[in-house]
Amino acid sequence: MQRWMTGDGRMMTYRREGRGPVLVGHPGGPGFSALYFGDFAGLGERLSLVMLNPRGTGGSDRPADRRAYAVADYVADLDELRRHLGLDQMWLVGHSHGGVIAMAYAAAHPRRVSRLILASTLARFAAEQIAAMEAAMEAKAGEPWYADARAALEAEQAGAFSTDAEMAALVLREWPLYFARYGPAEAAYIEGLRVEVPNADALRLFNQEIFNTFDLRPQLPRITAPTLVITGEADFITGPVCSREIAAGIPHARTVLVPDCGHFIFVEARERFRREVLSFLATP
Numbered sequence: 001m002q003r004w005m006t007g008d009g010r011m012m013t014y015r016r017e018g019r020g021p022v023l024v025g026h027p028g029g030p031g032f033s034a035l036y037f038g039d040f041a042g043l044g045e046r047l048s049l050v051m052l053n054p055r056g057t058g059g060s061d062r063p064a065d066r067r068a069y070a071v072a073d074y075v076a077d078l079d080e081l082r083r084h085l086g087l088d089q090m091w092l093v094g095h096s097h098g099g100v101i102a103m104a105y106a107a108a109h110p111r112r113v114s115r116l117i118l119a120s121t122l123a124r125f126a127a128e129q130i131a132a133m134e135a136a137m138e139a140k141a142g143e144p145w146y147a148d149a150r151a152a153l154e155a156e157q158a159g160a161f162s163t164d165a166e167m168a169a170l171v172l173r174e175w176p177l178y179f180a181r182y183g184p185a186e187a188a189y190i191e192g193l194r195v196e197v198p199n200a201d202a203l204r205l206f207n208q209e210i211f212n213t214f215d216l217r218p219q220l221p222r223i224t225a226p227t228l229v230i231t232g233e234a235d236f237i238t239g240p241v242c243s244r245e246i247a248a249g250i251p252h253a254r255t256v257l258v259p260d261c262g263h264f265i266f267v268e269a270r271e272r273f274r275r276e277v278l279s280f281l282a283t284p
Contacts (some may be wrong), residue, residue: 001059004084012057012077015051019042021281022087026050026078028096028121030069031167031202035057036193037095041266041274047281052081054098056199069202072216075108076102082112091281092225093117094261096238097206100216103246106227107219115281116227118275120235120263122242123249124215129241136236137177149176159204167200178263180234189267220249227253228280232261232268254280 003013015034023043027034035052035058043049055077056062056067063073078101082090090111094102099121106113122129140146152173160166175190176182227250231243240257247253256276261269 003059004081005082006077010055010061010063011059012055012061012081013053014081015053015058016048017051018047018049019169020047021091022085023047023049023091023093023281024078024081024085024087025049025095026074026092026098026101026240027051027054027093028098029057029198029203030054030074030201030206031057031096031266033060033198035196036264038189038192038267041270043274043277045278046278050081050085052078054199054202056202057197062199066201067205069199070210071100071104075105078102078105079112081107082232086238088112089114091115091117093119093277094121095119095266096121099238100214103216103223103250106225107216107222110222110224113223113225114222116225117277117280118227118229118243118246120231120238120265121246122238123217123220123246125211129237132239136234136239140177143176143182145176145182145224149174153177156203157207159208161200161204164197164200167203168194168196168198171198177236180232180260180262180268186267189264217245217249220246221251223250225252226280226283228256228276228278229253230256230258230265230273232263232265233257233259234261235263235265237263 001013018135033053053060099118106116152170156170179186229243229247247255258269
């Protein structure tokens with residue numbers, strides 16, 4: 001674990017591993033550390049992965065203000081990390097909520113991003129996404145875990161948790177919904193995340209005040225970096241509807257839809273994800 005001190009006096013941490021050109025990664029949630037990235041599809045064999053633990057996760061200090069988890073707050077931390085690493089420009093990947101931050105960062109600081117990878121993410125949440133999400137969940141209604149997972153998802157989105165531990169318990173129950181197929185390998189992956197202590201403040205603010213109101217579409221044309229938008233076709237929450245909207249707004253964007261794959265694309269389609277990322281980064 002490596003760390004630096006922000007301008008406002010917070011300690012921030014990140015994990016660095018691998019060799020080669022630097023790829024900076026921002027995880028999702030919000031409220032989760034980079035732990036769930038795991039080895040990120042083995043990309044450390046070819047790249048130097050710098051995986052940020054966002055504010056209030058993975059050893060990074062929480063801000064004094066419990067509401068300081070807006071998109072702009074995360075964007076500011078990301079730019080401080082870039083400066084700490086001594087990078088004039090960077091390759092940037094964001095997954096899920098991390099993709100929201102990556103898009104916002106690349107729009108606010110277009111000269112600082114030379115390659116952008118958006119994995120399983122969205123520019124807004126609107127009626128089209130709601131319909132797709134409902135249909136994808138209903139398709140899994142016959143699974144033995146479905147009722148419990150859906151109840152946990154609804155409780156989490158309603159803010160029915162008071163502590164980090166209560167939030168973590170809900171998320172672990174709902175995560176089977178995030179996979180195209182939930183079997184022993186996926187269960188083992190989730191089991192390995194039980195040591196995570198997430199940040200309930202961050203997720204509560206997002207669910208209650210940001211999720212249904214944020215809209216990055218007006219900012220997308222400001223992104224100048226070549227962009228890879230990669231999404232699982234069976235992702236129930238940030239699926240093809242979301243990826244098409246993102247790609248339509250970003251100049252020089254390329255879309256990859258991975259069949260039989262859900263939200264955790266770097267877990268479910270490990271080899272395909274690694275191949276697509278390395279091919280994109282090697283493109284002149």
